[in-house]
Amino acid sequence: MSILGIETSCDETACAVVADGKQVLSNVVASQVKIHSPYGGVVPELASRAHISNIVPVMDEAVKEAGVKLSEITAIAVTIGPGLIGSLLVGLEFAKALCFALDKPLIGVHHLAAHLYSIFLDEDSLEYPYLGLVVSGGHTSLIIADSPVKYREVGQTLDDAAGEAYDKVAKLLQLGYPGGPIIDKLAKDGNPHRINFPRPHLTSGDFNFSFSGLKTAVVHYVQEQGLEKIKSDPCWLSDLCASFQQAVIDSLLVKTEQAARHFALQRLGITGGVAANRQLRQEALNRFAGWQLRIPPLKYCTDNAAMVAAIGYHLFLAKKIIPLSTNAYSRIKIDQLIPSD
Ligand code: KG4
Numbered sequence: 398m399s400i401l402g403i404e405t406s407c408d409e410t411a412c413a414v415v416a417d418g419k420q421v422l423s424n425v426v427a428s429q430v431k432i433h434s435p436y437g438g439v440v441p442e443l444a445s446r447a448h449i450s451n452i453v454p455v456m457d458e459a460v461k462e463a464g465v466k467l468s469e470i471t472a473i474a475v476t477i478g479p480g481l482i483g484s485l486l487v488g489l490e491f492a493k494a495l496c497f498a499l500d501k502p503l504i505g506v507h508h509l510a511a512h513l514y515s516i517f518l519d520e521d522s523l524e525y526p527y528l529g530l531v532v533s534g535g536h537t538s539l540i541i542a543d544s545p546v547k548y549r550e551v552g553q554t555l556d557d558a559a560g561e562a563y564d565k566v567a568k569l570l571q572l573g574y575p576g577g578p579i580i581d582k583l584a585k586d587g588n589p590h591r592i593n594f595p596r597p598h599l600t601s602g603d604f605n606f607s608f609s610g611l612k613t614a615v616v617h618y619v620q621e622q623g624l625e626k627i628k629s630d631p632c633w634l635s636d637l638c639a640s641f642q643q644a645v646i647d648s649l650l651v652k653t654e655q656a657a658r659h660f661a662l663q664r665l666g667i668t669g670g671v672a673a674n675r676q677l678r679q680e681a682l683n684r685f686a687g688w689q690l691r692i693p694p695l696k697y698c699t700d701n702a703a704m705v706a707a708i709g710y711h712l713f714l715a716k717k718i719i720p721l722s723t724n725a726y727s728r729i730k731i732d733q734l735i736p737s738d
């Protein structure tokens with residue numbers, strides 16, 4: 398059974414065809430990095446316009462590459478929230494038009510459920526329930542996945558998402574956009590112990606995160622030391638990036654471990670754009686050695702439609718078909734969108 402997935406929640410226009418919720422037949426992503434990088438962040442209006450120009454060619458390519466005809470697709474799964482409303486609407490309205498024209502069922506997907514499910518793409522399976530950390534530009538959440546269609550969020554960021562902190566620090570250091578991969582690379586040769594940045598909220602007793610204090614600490618440090626001076630010394634810049642990155646990773650992994658122990662779950666999935674981070678992947682493997690840990694390959698960490706099509710398969714099996722009058726949601730909780738009836 399093949400599902401066409403469509404993802405336009407932020408700044409990637411993506412379409413994919415996935416068979417039986419697992420086998421990726423195609424996975425096409427049109428990145429908008431060039432459009433947004435001069436602004437140091439995503440400009441919503443520009444993102445929506447780019448989705449409009451990209452969506453048809455991206456879908457054509459995904460279907461062609463998969464070697465299927467549109468008429469052979471069983472259902473169309475599309476991200477309907479959370480995300481940028483103008484961007485979400487492009488994908489959703491396009492999916493509705495296709496469903497109407499082809500007489501196919503429409504499946505609405507929560508963006509975080511799609512990220513959580515990315516651990517199953519082309520990979521060994523993991524038994525349910527598992528604890529998922531979704532860590533991206535828009536989200537940092539700890540979610541217990543009880544099944545592909547049942548989720549409980551147990552923690553989230555109280556302010557900035559981890560990826561957002563990366564992007565803001567990179568902007569402050571005038572390094573470019575998106576900040577994650579750039580800081581990841583610079584941090585590789587740096588000393589993570591040179592600057593002792595705070596790890597806020599670690600002893601709060603809950604499973605929430607906070608990254609705005611860390612971001613502010615980097616702002617103060619750069620103001621005190623001077624950006625020009627730091628950037629003129631490549632070692633200093635690398636040390637700063639490594640120290641910031643270490644603080645982010647410590648926060649993410651300590652909280653994940655606290656939650657895993659509290660809920661007695663030794664099965665973990667780490668997903669989302671920040672899960673592409675080289676050091677986060679390595680430290681997670683070390684910290685959770687002996688546990689069952691899945692981190693998807695890089696192409697399934699950042700936004701893609703393969704994860705949307707894959708979770709769409711399970712929603713289809715669970716008969717979670719939505720009407721063509723459905724709306725998109727800029728903010729919506731995972732258990733609100735997939736009520737466990
Ligand atoms: O999942 P994603 O593509 O979009 C959202 O749903 O937000 O995540 C994008 C985020 C950006 O903030 C980007 O800086 C971050 O993921 N990112 C990384 C790395 N690659 C992407 N952060 C740290 N290290 C990386 N290697």
Ligand code: ZN
Nearest residue numbers: 512533670700
């Ligand atoms: Zn995402």
